[in-house]
Amino acid sequence: MSLLVYSVFLKIYILGIRLAALYNPKARQWLAGRRSLPEKLAGLIRPADRVIWFHCASLGEFEQGRPVMEAMRSAFPGHRILLTFFSPSGYEVRKDYEGADWVSYLPLDSPGMAGRFLDVVHPELVVFIKYEFWYYYLAESARRKIPLLLVSAVFRPGQPFFRWYGALHRRMLACYSHVFVQDESSASLLASRGLGSACTVSGDTRFDRVAAIASRAIDIPSVESFLDGAPCLVAGSTWKQDEQVLREALADPRLGQLRLILAPHQLGEDRLAGLEQTFPGAWRYSSLVAGPRQPGDLRDPSRVLIIDNMGMLASLYRYGRICYVGGGFTRDGVHNVLEAAVYGRPVLMGPRYQKYREATGLIEAGGAAAIRQPEELTARLLGLLSGPEELARMEEASRRFVESGRGACERVMQYIQEKRLLTSR
DSSP: OOHHHHHHHHHHHHHHHHHHTTTOHHHHHHHHHTTTHHHHHHTTSOTTOOEEEEEESSHHHHHHHHHHHHHHHHHOTTSEEEEEESSHHHHHHHTTOTTSSEEEEOOOOOHHHHHHHHHHHOEEEEEEETTOOOHHHHHHHHHTTOOEEEEEEOOOTTSGGGSTTOHHHHHHHHHOSEEEESSHHHHHHHHHTTOGGGEEEOOOHHHHHHHHHHHTOOOOHHHHHHHTTOOEEEEEEEOHHHHHHHHHHHTSGGGTTOEEEEEESSOSHHHHHHHHHHSTTOEEHHHHHHSOOOOOOTTSGGGEEEOOSSSOHHHHGGGOSEEEEOOTTSSSOOOOTHHHHTTTOOEEEOSOOTTOHHHHHHHHHTSEEEOOSHHHHHHHHHHHHHOHHHHHHHHHHHHHHHHHTOOHHHHHHHHHHHTTTTOOO
16 A cells, blocks of 8 residues: 555545544544544643553553553653543543543544644653554654554454555554564564564563453452352353354253353443343343342243443453353454453353454363354353363363463563663653
8 A cells, every 4th residue: 555545545534434424423423532632632731741652443452552551650650641542432431541641532644633743742652552553643753763662463464564565554564663462473474574673472461451350350249149159151242143142052941050141242222122132031230239139940031131331241250150252253253252261261252253363372272162053052051061070171271371371561561661761861
């Protein structure tokens, strides 16, 4: 992709967003959040502030970058942190994040905007997470000799960086002072393009993040009351396809004593009402907290609990004897399996997981399995519930897999300290 094509793409993109904003609330949020952004930030960031700028595309990348942000806040208390998002889904959920001094959208990339933004923010260090490549921001940061890091990156041979038409993408990669990749195959790809000396295999910072979450997991008495000692399947980040498979699988009378805690990927009254149709008689968590009922016959549909709030899932997974992570029946693929595996739980998922290193790794380690049909899910659940040896084997495999992946955040911080990137004054 040439720079001219990139510039045309950006103009078409903003035009498309403006047209979409006529009927799409997220597009309207995207536009409204970027209105007069440099001027707004100029009223918040003082010239004397020592700024570290973190940028994430959305919520998933934020969770990857969070361990590094928190480590930097602790190690460099004299600095202030600006956190920017590209998508409304990330910004709206984390706009009040206390680990950053300022949370903002990132203005759309352009030569003028990149210069104005960097004039206002004047960062001493820039950290992009995983997949973010905006040419003008990167090029202008490099021109100003601002240290620029890419953290938890993953590269695959089919990406533009490694194709004949990817010259502009390679120029963007070359802007980074250092790239921290998740695996050796990514490092080899970068080395094939002459970037091996500016690359470190650090691992995935999400391993550090889920370990930190698990260490602070809270007890949820209402959930414990709902379970009443019965075995439980916790299904998180589910989509409609996942829920249909779950409903059919759990209809088997041999699973009559298994309870289901369901945390859908998206909320909203229409979505929750649809879940109540899929699982007739299910309880909503808010109703359970407002006035807990005593569970009746465990074969009754009331053995299903629907989580109707955000933020509980990471603590909920530990209540599952077995966990199911959703998204594996959608085009984008399975969600974060590490949130469940960190508790040493067997993890089940749909068939689309191959592009996620943590999911393929967990399956290879023996801590997870993919299913394609409700009958496969039924068989897996029956096998694990009736086979303590297999259950224990998968539990240990999950636990070891997460433990072996920790340390990425420490490796990033070690580089920053050794290169004295934030101690020049």
